Amino acid sequence: xxTVRISNGRRRFLTATTSIVGGIGAIAIAVPFIKSWxxxxxxxxxxxxxxxxxxxxxDGQMIRVExxxxxxxxxxxxxxxxxxxxxxxxxxxxxxxxxxxxxxYAQNSHRSLKPEIFLAVGICTHLGCSPTYLPTSFSDQVSGxxxxxxxxxxxxxxxxxxxxxxxxxxPLNLVxxxxxxxxxxxxxxxxxxxTV
Numbered sequence: 001x002x003t004v005r006i007s008n009g010r011r012r013f014l015t016a017t018t019s020i021v022g023g024i025g026a027i028a029i030a031v032p033f034i035k036s037w038x039x040x041x042x043x044x045x046x047x048x049x050x051x052x053x054x055x056x057x058x059d060g061q062m063i064r065v066e067x068x069x070x071x072x073x074x075x076x077x078x079x080x081x082x083x084x085x086x087x088x089x090x091x092x093x094x095x096x097x098x099x100x101x102x103x104x105y106a107q108n109s110h111r112s113l114k115p116e117i118f119l120a121v122g123i124c125t126h127l128g129c130s131p132t133y134l135p136t137s138f139s140d141q142v143s144g145x146x147x148x149x150x151x152x153x154x155x156x157x158x159x160x161x162x163x164x165x166x167x168x169x170x171p172l173n174l175v176x177x178x179x180x181x182x183x184x185x186x187x188x189x190x191x192x193x194x195t196v
Contacts, residue, residue, distance in 0.1 A: 048190065049067075049188050049189060049190035049191040050065050050066070050067045050072075050188070050189045050190055051182070051186060051187070051188050051189075052065050052074060052186070052187045052188075052189060053185055053186055054074060054076070054117065054185055054186070054187060055185035057074065057076045057117075058076060059076050059077070059078040060075075060076065060077075060078055060081075060135045060136075060147070061075070061076055062074065062075040062133050062135075064122065065189060067177060067189045067190050068190070070121050070122070070123060071121070071122035071123070071130060072119060072120070072121055072122065072177055072189055073118075073119065073120050073121075073122045073133065074117065074118070074119050074187065075117070075118045075119075075133070075160070076116055076117060077110075077115070077116050077117070077118055077160055078116075079116075080146075081146070081147050081160050082110065082115050082116065084145065084146060084147075084160075085109060085110060085159065085160060085161055086109060087144075088142075088144070088145055088159065091142070091145075091165055091166060092159065092163045092164065092165055092166060093163075093164045093165065093166045093171070093172075093173075094163060094164065094172070094173055095163060096109075097111055097163065097173060099172050099173060101125075101162075101172050101173045101174065101175050101176065102173070102175070102176035103176065103178050103192055105192075106176045109161070110161050111161040111162055111163070111173070111176055112161075112176070113179070113180070113181060114181070117187070118160065118161065118162065119176060119177060119179055119187070119189065120162040120174040120175065120176055120177075121174060121175040121176075121177055122174075123174075123175070124151040124153070124154075124156050124170055124174075125156075125164065125170045125171060125172040125173070125174065125175070126151065126153075126154055126156050126168075126169040126170040126171070127153065127154065127169075129151050129152075129153035129154070130151075131149040131150055131151040131152075131156070131158060131174075132149065132150050132151070132152060133149055134147065134148060134149070134150055135147045138150065138157075141157050142157050142159075142165055145159060147160050148160055149162070149174070151170065154168075154169045154170075155168055155169065156168040156169050156170035158170070158173070158174055161173075162174030162175075162176065177189055177190065178190060178191060178192040179191070179192075180192065
């Protein structure tokens with residue numbers, strides 16, 4: 001029986017090579033396993049929170065994101081728009097937002113956590129159409145109100161707090177989704193601030 005002698009240099013080389021190959025194998029197994037912990041696209045669409053950066057959102061601008069398969073509007077309201085919100089309460093069906101269309105923290109005159117940032121699910125409460133945002137020409141629909149949302153399907157109108165005007169087919173204000181501010185420029189749509 002012959003004995004094979006391996007030099008120390010060769011032994012170190014084989015040990016290092018085996019360790020590297022083993023490490024690569026462990027990573028190859030670990031990455032898909034850890035990646036499987038992340039919610040799938042299907043799970044995200046089903047309700048996982050959506051993080052939105054609003055740092056570049058200027059007065060009057062709106063961005064749209066998708067949450068639970070629905071469009072969510074995020075609008076930065078100017079001071080002029082905020083001041084106008086209180087001037088047309090008599091024309092609204094539910095001016096004080098008594099119907100449960102928003103989280104408790106958004107049941108205020110501007111229906112939001114911060115007055116200048118408004119979020120709403122962009123679906124009309126009449127038959128599920130998507131209203132159009134009219135930042136400068138809304139007065140064509142409601143006299144004396146400069147900005148708002150108009151549903152061209154059946155003529156429903158909503159102010160810049162998503163409150164429905166009286167005398168239109170939509171029975172309720174627009175839905176305000178649960179959300180929170182992670183910082184001044186980041187909103188997490190789909191998770192109440194009260195649950196953190």
